[in-house]
Amino acid sequence: MGRALVWDATCVDSLAASHLPSTSQKAAAAAESAQMLKRPKMFLLRQAVSNARQLAPSVRAMSSKGPLVDLTVDNDGVAIMTLQRPPVNSLNLDLLKEISKSLDDVAKNKSRGMILTSSSPTVFSAGLDIMEMYKPDMKRAEEFWTTLQDVWFKLYGSSFATAAAINGHAPAGGCLLSMSCEYRAMVGGKFTIGLNETALGIVAPKWFMDTMCRTISMRQAELALTTAKMFTVDEALKCELIDEIATDKADAINKCKTFLKKFEKIPPLARAITKLKMREEPIKNLQTSRQADVQEFLSFLKNPKVQQSLEMYIQALKQKAAK
Amino acid sequence: MGRALVWDATCVDSLAASHLPSTSQKAAAAAESAQMLKRPKMFLLRQAVSNARQLAPSVRAMSSKGPLVDLTVDNDGVAIMTLQRPPVNSLNLDLLKEISKSLDDVAKNKSRGMILTSSSPTVFSAGLDIMEMYKPDMKRAEEFWTTLQDVWFKLYGSSFATAAAINGHAPAGGCLLSMSCEYRAMVGGKFTIGLNETALGIVAPKWFMDTMCRTISMRQAELALTTAKMFTVDEALKCELIDEIATDKADAINKCKTFLKKFEKIPPLARAITKLKMREEPIKNLQTSRQADVQEFLSFLKNPKVQQSLEMYIQALKQKAAK
C-alpha cells in the first residue's frame, strides 16, 4: 500500500519503514478497522481477539503456580508456560486440562505472546500418557481425547503469538505441541523431535499430519511419519521442523523472545487474523470431523489387542525402570 | 511417451531431445490436438488460448504508449509491459484499468510472452493506492477492487508466459503482481519484496495468501505474512520468492527473456493448459468467492476507524514529504 501523490523519490528508500504505524493510537485504530476484513465464519474468532491489541498493565496478575503448569509473565510482558509434570511431562488428562486453562488465561490477559517450555532438563514432553489408554474408563478417555483436541484448537489457533523453547526430547504429542506454535528454538546436542507414532503401532491422527505438513514439506512429512523418524536437532533445522538451535534453555527462551519482538509494531488484530486465515483449513477439518475423531480413538481403546499391546509396553517400561 | 518397437539402444541418449517436435507444423498440430485433454470446465480457457500457437507477424502492431502503462514488443517478439505512474507506481483505478487492458492486448496479439517491469529506478510498484480507500465513493471503490481482481485473473491465469523484471521495491500489491508471473528476476542491492499488509493493520486477502503459498512454502508464507516481512533480495532468492538476482534492469529483463526462451519449442497450447491446470485451485477459489471478497473490502472501507487510520497515515506521509 503506497500513497503516490504526496511521495517523491527521496522517500522511496524508507518505503517499508513508512508502513509501520508510528503511534500506538494509530496501531490500535488500524487493528480495529481490520476487523471488517474477516469472513463471516471468522465471527467467533473476532470476539476472541477483539481485546488483544496491546499488553494490558494487568498482565502480571496472570502469573500462577499450578501443580502441573507454571505460567508467569516476564518483564517484557511475555507469558512463559512451563510444563512441570515429572519426570517427562507425559500428557495425561490433568496436565492437558491445566494447559487448556492456562491457554485461556494467556488469551484473556492480553499477553504480548507466549513461550512454551519444560521444567525437565531432558524432555520437552514425552507425548500422550499411555496410562490414559490402558484399561481406561471410557468416560474419562473421551474427556482425555476431547481435551487434547481443545488444547490443539487453543494453541494452533491462538490469536496471541506463540513460540516453543524446546529444551529436551519432543516425540509424538510433544512434537505436536511445539509444531502448533509459530516458532521453534531447540536446544542442541542429543535431543530429538518427531512424530514417531508408527513405531508403537499407532497411526497419528489426520490433524497431527496436517500440522506437520504445514511445518515441513509433504514429502519430508510422509518419510518422517512412515519411518517414525526422530530428527536430530541438525536434521530438524535442515528441513525447517525447527527454526533455530539454542545453546541451552535460557538461550532458547531468548530466541523465542526475539521472534515475538517482531510483532511489537504489528497491529495485533491484523496479525491474529492473518495467522488464522493461514491456519483455517486444518482447523476447519478437525472442527467438522471432531466427533468422528473421538469415536476413532475410543474404538481403538476398546480393541483387546490394543490393550494387550499396551500392557506389554508398560511391563517393558517397568522392567527398565527397575534396573 | 516413447515408441519402443522402432527404437534401439543407440537412440536412447537422445531420448529427451527426440521429444521435441522438429518442425513448427508438427508443433502446431500437437498443440491443437492437446485441446482434447482439458476438462469441460476449461472450455472458456480453450477459446482464450486457441490462437496462441505461434508469434504472429502482426505482433509489433501491439506497441502502444498509454499514460500509465507502456507496452512494446521487442525484436524477439516478447511483450514488455512497463508500469509508469510516478513516483512509485501506486495501483489506483486508472493504473489497474490500463494494466487490465494491456493484458488483453498481449493475449489478443499472440505474444511469445510478457515481461512486467517498472519505469521507476527504485520502485517496482508500491502496491494499492490508499487514496482509493480514503473517503471513497463506494461505486468507484467497488470498481477499484473488481479491477484488481480482474488484473489478477488475467495475469495469474494468463495463457501466455509471464515473467517479472523486478527493478525496485515490491511491497504488498507490488509483490502480488510479481508473484502472479511465472518467473522473477530481481535487481540486487537494497530493494525489498514481500506481503507486508499486517504492518498497516491490514489483512491480505485469501487469494494474496494462496498466490504466496504456491511460490514459497506454507511455513515461510505464514512467517512472512504475520511478521509483515520485507525480504532482501538474498533472502528472497533463498526461499525461492524470486528465481534470480540481476545486476540492473537490463540484466533482469535479459534473465526473463532467457526464461521465456525455454518455451520456444514447447507447443504453446499444451504449455498454457498445463499452467492453468496447476493454477486451477486458487483461481477457482476466487471465482466462487468473488462477490464476498468485494463486499469484505467495501465493509472495511465503511468502518470509521479504518478511515481514521488512513487519515493519520496520509498525514504522516505528507509531513515526511514536506521535510
Add this chain to the structure above:
Amino acid sequence: MGRALVWDATCVDSLAASHLPSTSQKAAAAAESAQMLKRPKMFLLRQAVSNARQLAPSVRAMSSKGPLVDLTVDNDGVAIMTLQRPPVNSLNLDLLKEISKSLDDVAKNKSRGMILTSSSPTVFSAGLDIMEMYKPDMKRAEEFWTTLQDVWFKLYGSSFATAAAINGHAPAGGCLLSMSCEYRAMVGGKFTIGLNETALGIVAPKWFMDTMCRTISMRQAELALTTAKMFTVDEALKCELIDEIATDKADAINKCKTFLKKFEKIPPLARAITKLKMREEPIKNLQTSRQADVQEFLSFLKNPKVQQSLEMYIQALKQKAAK
C-alpha cells in the same frame, strides 16, 4: 507416547528407542490394534493390508518370470520388480497388465517391500507407448488407460513399502512410476528424469501433477511441467525429486534396501495406514474423476489432429532408427 509414572531421569536418553517394540509378537499385536484408528472409508484398505504384518515364509514362492516383468524375492525378503520390455520399457497395454498383476502378487505374498527397476542399461522406462494411441481400437484404448490408472492406484496406494532403483532415463510415465514409490535412488551420470509431456504437445493428467506436487514443491512442479524439464541427476537430488544418487544399478538397489530396512521394526499395518492417510487426497481425487479422466483420454485420441501429430512423430522415430 511416554509413560511417566514408572520412568525416572535415567531412562530419558533412550526415549526414542524405548518406543520400538522389542518382540515381534508385540509388534503384531500393536499393528492389529491400530486397525481401529482408520476412518470408515478406509475399510477396503484395511482388508488389503490386514495380513501384511510380517514376511511370510511362503514369500519366495512369488518369484515368477513373465515375458515383460521379472518378479523375484531376494534373501532379505524384498521383492524386486524388473521391467523388461526392450528396448526402452515403453508402457503398452501388455506391460501395464503385467505390472498390475505383479503388484497384486507382491500385495498377496506379504513382501517386506518392493523395489522397482529396469533390465535396460540406459532407460528406466520411456513412458507410455504411443503405438497404443496411434489409430487405436477404442475398446483397447479404454482398457489401456484404465490399466494405467490401476497401476497407479496399486503402486501409489500400495500397503507394502516401495522404492525405485532408477537405472536409466525416466521421462513422462517413467517418471510417474518412480514418483509413485516412497523412495528413489537414481544412477548418476547422464540420465534424466521428469514429466516432459508438454514438449510433445501433451498435457499431463491432473493425477500426474498431484503426484509430482507431493514429491517436489508446487513452485518447482509448475516450472518443470510447463517447461517440460528433464532434470539431471544432480538437479533432481537438489529439489528432492530423487532421494539419493547411486553409482550403478546394484548400488541403487542397495540404497533402496537400506531405505526399506527402516521399516524392520515398524509395525507394518500402522506404517501402511499412515502412508495411505498421507496419500488419501490425490487417490480420492482420481477415484471420483476416474471415468471423466478416461473419457478425456479417448476424446484426445479421436481428434484427427492428434492422430496426424502422432503419425509424424512415429515417422521421425523410424527415420532415426533406420540411420
